[in-house]
Amino acid sequence: MSGRLEGRLIALGVTGSIAAYKAVELLRLLTAEGADVVVLLSPSATRFVGPLTFAALSRHAVESELMELLPDGRIGHIVIADSADAVVVAPATAHWLGAMASGMAGDVVTATCLATSAPVIAAPAMDGDMWRHPATSGNVERLRTAFGYTVVEPGSGPLASGQSGIGRLADLPLIVDAVVAAVAGRPVRAPDPAARPPRVDGVVREPDLVGRHVVVTAGGTREPIDPVRYIGNRSSGRMGVAIAEAALDRGARVTLIAAATSVALPDDRAAVIPVETTGELRAALLATLFGGAGEGFGDAMAGGAANGAGGGAPESATARFDALVMAAAVSDFRPTQAPDHKLERGAGMTLELEPTPDLLAEVSRITHGLDSTGAATRLALVPAPVLVGFAAETGSLDRAPDKLRRKGVDLLVANDVMDPDSGFGTETNRVVILDADGGRDELPLLSKREVADRVLDGVVARMDARTPAEQTGAMSEVSR
Numbered sequence: 237m238s239g240r241l242e243g244r245l246i247a248l249g250v251t252g253s254i255a256a257y258k259a260v261e262l263l264r265l266l267t268a269e270g271a272d273v274v275v276l277l278s279p280s281a282t283r284f285v286g287p288l289t290f291a292a293l294s295r296h297a298v299e300s301e302l303m304e305l306l307p308d309g310r311i312g313h314i315v316i317a318d319s320a321d322a323v324v325v326a327p328a329t330a331h332w333l334g335a336m337a338s339g340m341a342g343d344v345v346t347a348t349c350l351a352t353s354a355p356v357i358a359a360p361a362m363d364g365d366m367w368r369h370p371a372t373s374g375n376v377e378r379l380r381t382a383f384g385y386t387v388v389e390p391g392s393g394p395l396a397s398g399q400s401g402i403g404r405l406a407d408l409p410l411i412v413d414a415v416v417a418a419v420a421g422r423p424v425r426a427p428d429p430a431a432r433p434p435r436v437d438g439v440v441r442e443p444d445l446v447g448r449h450v451v452v453t454a455g456g457t458r459e460p461i462d463p464v465r466y467i468g469n470r471s472s473g474r475m476g477v478a479i480a481e482a483a484l485d486r487g488a489r490v491t492l493i494a495a496a497t498s499v500a501l502p503d504d505r506a507a508v509i510p511v512e513t514t515g516e517l518r519a520a521l522l523a524t525l526f527g528g529a530g531e532g533f534g535d536a537m538a539g540g541a542a543n544g545a546g547g548g549a550p551e552s553a554t555a556r557f558d559a560l561v562m563a564a565a566v567s568d569f570r571p572t573q574a575p576d577h578k579l580e581r582g583a584g585m586t587l588e589l590e591p592t593p594d595l596l597a598e599v600s601r602i603t604h605g606l607d608s609t610g611a612a613t614r615l616a617l618v619p620a621p622v623l624v625g626f627a628a629e630t631g632s633l634d635r636a637p638d639k640l641r642r643k644g645v646d647l648l649v650a651n652d653v654m655d656p657d658s659g660f661g662t663e664t665n666r667v668v669i670l671d672a673d674g675g676r677d678e679l680p681l682l683s684k685r686e687v688a689d690r691v692l693d694g695v696v697a698r699m700d701a702r703t704p705a706e707q708t709g710a711m712s713e714v715s716r
């Protein structure tokens with residue numbers, strides 16, 4: 237019995253009947269037959285079952301708004317109409333049958349049916365008198381004969397009205413059988429996943445970062461050797477950009493500080509600050525997080541890191557950011573000198589390199605009110621921002637817990653860049669998320685977008701777990 241819909245895309249339209257909850261089980265049965273299922277909800281259906289349940293089970297974003305575009309700009313219900321092998325509307329209300337019979341495309345379910353050349357299967361559910369009404373019979377007749385739709389008639393039994401009679405949604409296996417029969421013998425319409433609505437790996441997140449300012453760094457820094465050459469690294473920026481996009485989708489205000497990247501940046505939605513060198517990245521971080529290198533914390537950071545001399549006391553320790561996710565691959569070394577002319581080829585050359593400052597460790601110290609000696613000499617920021625570091629390791633993640641402590645971060649996302657699925661430029665990543673309380677979450681191989689959401693889940697959890705003192709600054713001389 238299983239696998240009769242293998243490789244098929246089935247659109248499941250749900251309209252506003254009390255039987256809408258049964259569509260969740262229908263989705264499960266269609267999936268068990270091997271189908272890729274995408275769910276369309278009419279506005280009244282959303283009052284019976286929330287889109288989150290369908291999204292989590294179908295691994296597709298739910299279509300419920302006629303005017304809403306897919307993230308890539310395509311029109312959702314048209315993509316579904318053009319790629320689905322069948323549209324099954326279950327439960328179909330009396331209202332939906334009437335709207336459909338008259339071609340009134342006021343919601344995503346009717347609009348998809350109007351726009352598709354795929355077979356349509358409708359499974360009505362309603363009160364018995366409504367089902368027997370000539371208006372309903374006429375509409376059903378028109379859908380059958382003029383439109384060629386399959387109608388899986390309702391069954392008899394107890395109804396929501398308390399009465400007993402005809403009107404119950406047909407048994408779900410009968411509806412699945414009707415879908416199987418409708419597609420039998422037809423070629424798969426859109427075997428290429430790119431032509432279908434995009435799949436999401438995980439649960440679609442709630443907008444849980446509304447009102448938060450999330451700062452993300454991405455890409456690889458480049459250190460000039462001379463005006464035409466640089467020391468760089470193989471970071472594509474994909475992971476950092478995925479974090480920025482995920483934070484935007486969850487409602488955050490995002491500042492993306494972008495070193496060299498080879499992916500599109502969400503510059504229409506985020507404030508993007510392009511940088512090239514570690515020095516520029518540092519200046520952009522100072523300006524964004526602490527209000528500029530020339531004031532308060534910025535001076536403290538620059539002076540403190542270089543020679544132990546702090547800047548003036550800050551006027552306010554109110555944080556300008558809620559989280560920093562440091563996904564950039566920061567160069568660890570830079571040439572001590574970069575001449576302003578192109579170096580000529582000679583017999584050979586030796587580059588003298590100096591270490592760059594550890595930006596994350598410095599940001600952490602300032603955030604927690606510590607100077608470069610580790611002494612609590614100034615106000616910690618409130619509410620305490622959540623700091624996230626990345627650790628690209630080769631071969632073993634043994635050094636990660638020490639790196640988390642050394643950098644003073646709340647979360648450290650460690651991965652092995654030698655793993656072919658997790659290296660630079662891949663679409664996927666296999667990471668371990670360590671937290672400052674000793675927690676260790678080993679995630680399976682996931683898309684970078686899903687890794688981004690898992691990291692942000694950790695960020696949100698730590699924000700929510702902040703003590704009242706950390707929220708308000710009642711105890712602002714906190715040191716870690």
Ligand code: CTP
Pocket residue numbers: 562563564565566567568592593594595596597624625626627628629639643
């Ligand atoms: N990082 C930073 N400043 C640097 C180097 C790295 O802020 N000069 C940040 C990275 O953005 C990343 C984290 O620190 O979030 C860890 O980077 P990684 O290169 O793995 O750590 P390193 O400090 O370079 O440690 P090691 O060289 O021992 O691996």
